[in-house]
Amino acid sequence: MTESVWFHVDMDAFYASVEQLDNPAYRDKPVIVGGLGNRGVVSACSYEARAFGVHSALPMYRARKLCPQAIYVRPRMERYSEMSQEVIALLKEFSPTVQQISIDEAFLDMTGTERLYGKPRQAAMLLKNRIKNELGLTLSVGIGASRFIAKMASGYDKPDGLCRISVGNEQWFIDTIGLKKLFGIGEATLATLKHHSITTPAQVREFSLEHLKSLLGESGGLYLYQACRGIDPGVHTGITKSRSISTENTFSTDLDNEEELFRHLLNMSHDVMFRALQEGLYSSTVAIKVRFSDFTTVSAQRALDHPLYSGEQIYEVAKELLRSRWRPPKKVRLLGVGLYAVTEEGPPIQQELFDDPYRRKGELEKAVLSLRSKGRSIQKASLLEEDEK
Structure with a gap:
């Protein structure tokens, strides 16, 4: 049976990267995209700006205090959408199954493409190089046997990263990133688990499914039980246009x-x-x-x-x-x-x-x-x- 191979593609600081692409003077400088008024918030920022503590959803007045030297620009959603479509068009050259889940993220089913593009890591490098050379943007790619693992792998080595989690290493990877970075686990769930002295995936695995359901409810308990074992909880099943x-x-x-x-x-x-x-x-x-x-x-x-x-x-x-x-x-x-x-x-x-x-x-x-x-x-x-x- 052919082993499933999924890529999760996540564009790096997408809005800010497009601004740096279109304006060469912005490159290698902190760029912050968002509402420019006193009540505005940061929509996105370059990695140069993140070094000063700026992040998305931060009030703009706080961003100006943290990084007054940054270049501040209003969002250009039409331009970002245009670039997103170009990225998706290129991704479709690699796989007939491309599931876009946001303006800067997508899944690719790369199962059975080894004869065309080589092994998964080789194919990912080819994809990254083409997007960088043809569109001028960088991205991070996560590779796994499921969308769930691929999604988390793409964030492991950002920016411009590539991370493959081989079959059999899923549980090791979950233990490495910890509960806080486990996709789908929010602050409320973390607080509940901490109240019961559960702070690691390994500790979660010590409890039965029934016990986790008693703590987090039917769906929440099942989700955590599967996620901490590296089993895809199916969070992306059927989602092909938008999550x-x-x-x-x-x-x-x-x-x-x-x-x-x-x-x-x-x-x-x-x-x-x-x-x-x-x-x-x-x-x-x-x-x-x-x-x-x-x-x-x-x-x-x-x-x-x-x-x-x-x-x-x-x-x-x-x-x-x-x-x-x-x-x-x-x-x-x-x-x-x-x-x-x-x-x-x-x-x-x-x-x-x-x-x-x-x-x-x-x-x-x-x-x-x-x-x-x-x-x-x-x-x-x-x-x-x-x-x-």
Whole structure:
């Protein structure tokens, strides 16, 4: 049986690297991309800027204090998207199966390509050299027998790195990187494990699946049980266009009015739903992100047992999540909402779903999307401000 070979390609400091590529004077200098106002945040930064402690999501005013000599530029999303498409086009020359999961990341199924490009490490070097020579960008490549291992391997030797984890060495690799760098393990899970004196993958493996489920829930326990053994938990299965669809809004003035925050949440929920419809994607998991005036950030998500069909469904779940994380008079600086674990695989058709009011609303939103695609200006009344109605 042919051994599976997956590459995970991760472009190095992508936005900042594109800026350095287009502006030779920026090369080898700290470059910071993001909103330039006092309330802006860092979207991306070059490795030269990271040496000063700058990182993505850092408030821009703090970045200026850490690295005042940096070159500050606004994001040029159209240009980054253009370069991303060129990278993906080149990747498709190496494999018919390319799964783009973000603007600067993709998986390649390289199984059975050894006769064309040589052994995996040789093929990865060929790919890296072509992207560097033809597009002027560097990237890091992780190689493994699963997407899960390849994803973590690509981050092991950045920037411009190459890391292959051979079959049989997965558990050793998991022990080497530790729980904090284990993909899919967040701060809440780490805190729970630490509370029970579990701080390493090896310690996790000492517990039974049933015990881990009792600590982290059914899905969380199973995920950790598999992940710490180097077994792919299947987090990328079926995800071929995007692992998430999200949007966020940084307010010009911090908000503490519930009605106003809910209006923003409703607008963003419909925006996310329309984008999912445009891409033909499905999800049953809603997440929110809230950043307060003191820059502390919290998040929450909820997985439903049925697919989401409308923006109003997303809104209702997001509203509950927001209420669980925020209470006035605490002021909100940023609010975001998104769909996670998105997939192209549609939900099974069941007769009772045809009477579901949310599904009918979903059909309405598809009709609105169709009109928009034909150049018609149309917006749901619930999204209009009072003076527009």
